[in-house]
Amino acid sequence: MQMPPVFPLFESASNIEEGNSIVNQYITQISLDSVPDAGLVYEHASELLYEQKHNENSYKAYRSELTTFFHWCFDVAGQTPASLTRREIARYIDYCQNPPDTLIGYFNVAQFKLDKASGVRVPNHAWRPFVGKKSLGKEQPYNLSENALKTKIAILSSFYSYLMSEDYCERNPAQAWMNHSRFSSKKKYQVKTEEGNTLSFTELQWSYVIASVEQLAIDEPELHQRSLFLIKLIYFCYLRISEVGARAGYSPVMGQFKQDKQTGIWSFFIPLSKGGKRRSVAISKALLEGLVEYRRHLKLPDYPTQGDNHPLFIRHRAAGRGREVGAINANLGIRQIREEVEKIIEHAANSAENDGFSEDAKQMRGLTAHNIRHTGITHDININGRPLSHVQADAGHESIDTTSQYLHTSQIERHQSAQNKVLDHLHGIE
Numbered sequence: 001m002q003m004p005p006v007f008p009l010f011e012s013a014s015n016i017e018e019g020n021s022i023v024n025q026y027i028t029q030i031s032l033d034s035v036p037d038a039g040l041v042y043e044h045a046s047e048l049l050y051e052q053k054h055n056e057n058s059y060k061a062y063r064s065e066l067t068t069f070f071h072w073c074f075d076v077a078g079q080t081p082a083s084l085t086r087r088e089i090a091r092y093i094d095y096c097q098n099p100p101d102t103l104i105g106y107f108n109v110a111q112f113k114l115d116k117a118s119g120v121r122v123p124n125h126a127w128r129p130f131v132g133k134k135s136l137g138k139e140q141p142y143n144l145s146e147n148a149l150k151t152k153i154a155i156l157s158s159f160y161s162y163l164m165s166e167d168y169c170e171r172n173p174a175q176a177w178m179n180h181s182r183f184s185s186k187k188k189y190q191v192k193t194e195e196g197n198t199l200s201f202t203e204l205q206w207s208y209v210i211a212s213v214e215q216l217a218i219d220e221p222e223l224h225q226r227s228l229f230l231i232k233l234i235y236f237c238y239l240r241i242s243e244v245g246a247r248a249g250y251s252p253v254m255g256q257f258k259q260d261k262q263t264g265i266w267s268f269f270i271p272l273s274k275g276g277k278r279r280s281v282a283i284s285k286a287l288l289e290g291l292v293e294y295r296r297h298l299k300l301p302d303y304p305t306q307g308d309n310h311p312l313f314i315r316h317r318a319a320g321r322g323r324e325v326g327a328i329n330a331n332l333g334i335r336q337i338r339e340e341v342e343k344i345i346e347h348a349a350n351s352a353e354n355d356g357f358s359e360d361a362k363q364m365r366g367l368t369a370h371n372i373r374h375t376g377i378t379h380d381i382n383i384n385g386r387p388l389s390h391v392q393a394d395a396g397h398e399s400i401d402t403t404s405q406y407l408h409t410s411q412i413e414r415h416q417s418a419q420n421k422v423l424d425h426l427h428g429i430e
Contacts, residue, residue: 001115002125005102006071008111009042010063013053015121016046020112022122034078040272041081041168043247045070047334048162065155067111068096068129081160082169086176089156093177096130096152097144104130104142153178166370167240170402199406200375203383205352205364209372212348221297226313227344229294230337233268234369235376236287238395241369243270244312245334252331254300255308257283257291270396281394313337341369378406 007026011019030038045066052059072092073081079088105128112121132142144152156174163169201209213231216224233239244252256269258280266288267280283291292302300310311331332340345364353361377395380386381403392403 001122004123004125004127006067006075006129008123008127009067009070010046010049011112011121013049013056013059015112016050016053019046020121022120030074035074035080037080037082038074040242040247041163042070043242043334044163044166044168045159048159050335061151062155062159063111064129065152066159069156069159071129072096082163084173085171086173086180089153089173089177093149093152096149099130099142103128104132106132106134106139150183153181153183165368166242167373168242170398200371200378201364201367202360204357205348205360205367206375206379208348208352208357208360208364209345212351213344216344216347223316225294225297226316227340229290230313230341231344231372232287232290234341234372236284237268237281238373238376238380238391239268239270239281240373241334241338245337246311246331247334252312253308254295254304254310254312255306256312257304258306259303277396279393279396282390338369341372374406377403381406 007023009023009027010016011023027038027042049059049062049066052062069081069092072095073079073084076095077088077091084092105126108131109126110124111127113124114120115122130142133140153174157172157178160169160172160174164172209231213224213228217228230244233244234241242250246252250272256271257266258269259266266283268283269278269280271278291304295302295304298310298314304310313332315332315336345367349361349364352364373395377391380391381388388400388403391406392400395403397403
């Protein structure tokens with residue numbers, strides 16, 4: 001089977017959920033050979049693309065750019081996108097401005113085509129990641145226009161913003177490149193940031209989330225006992241969605257809860273996380289009680305044992321599409337978990353609004369499952385008083401500086417705490 005010099009990585013919008021077995025094999029090989037987290041970052045890119053699938057032009061633009069970018073990261077630089085800096089982005093731009101002649105095509109072709117012999121969609125050997133122009137039948141020197149360059153960086157910046165929202169990386173090198181480029185003064189191409197951007201639920205908002213999911217678990221246990229434990233697990237262990245949802249190469253099971261034989265302390269083991277790292281997160285008594293309650297609902301023994309391969313969050317109904325079509329006894333995927341949590345947040349926001357907290361409800365509707373991770377970290381540092389080093393280890397932060405950012409994250413709390421500051425702390429003491 002003849003393959004193109006660069007692999008197209010993402011199917012059309014109508015086939016994005018199913019993926020492509022040949023591409024999966026390629027990504028797996030990249031993960032084994034050079035970029036350990038290639039599969040995970042590919043999964044994140046697929047999720048971002050899925051969100052664009054109802055806008056055909058946007059989907060095609062994102063798919064084209066991400067494919068070219070991943071080709072450079074995996075095949076040329078041999079690096080994960082999470083490790084890139086502004087300098088590497090500059091190298092990537094240079095590459096795109098002067099691509100190898102073998103990667104330039106002069107007509108548009110489909111990235112995948114149906115192989116009639118096998119009935120499988122395969123990469124189109126005639127596809128190329130760069131498209132040049134012809135004039136009077138003669139190939140012209142390849143040129144990346146200024147508008148195309150702006151679009152390229154805007155998409156990459158959006159991708160990195162998405163990765164940062166998923167806590168997959170801690171910087172946006174595409175935006176950093178833009179800010180130091182000749183486009184830096186053109187505000188329309190800059191990502192806007194606001195100090196008031198809420199990273200976590202306020203205590204009031206979080207109380208509504210917990211009250212809502214606990215009541216739903218009582219009213220509809222068959223549906224929402226799972227939801228209750230899901231919320232508790234993400235909050236108490238500061239988990240990313242990719243750490244509790246099934247994805248290529250990872251399907252979480254009950255056996256990841258482990259008890260230390262010497263101390264008796266329980267932890268949740270994460271075998272593959274950001275950057276291919278692993279970690280164990282110590283769990284609280286409250287979460288352990290929640291685990292027992294959840295397992296009793298599933299008619300399982302109170303505590304998991306070594307080798308317990310029961311899926312962590314089992315499907316209520318068989319998958320209609322994707323890798324687990326027809327499977328009922330299978331883990332929820334990343335998208336399904338995100339949607340389930342968002343429904344809980346919406347339910348809580350409605351309750352807050354009904355009680356007159358309309359502004360809180362509005363803010364809550366802008367938060368996602370990932371903000372629950374931020375909330376758990378923020379509460380442990382600012383309310384529970386856990387040492388930063390302990391939180392850093394459980395959160396999987398590479399740097400204590402990242403963990404420190406959760407100190408006094410609420411603008412309202414900062415303003416309130418400033419009201420009673422005095423110049424002389426001994427004034428008035430007798």
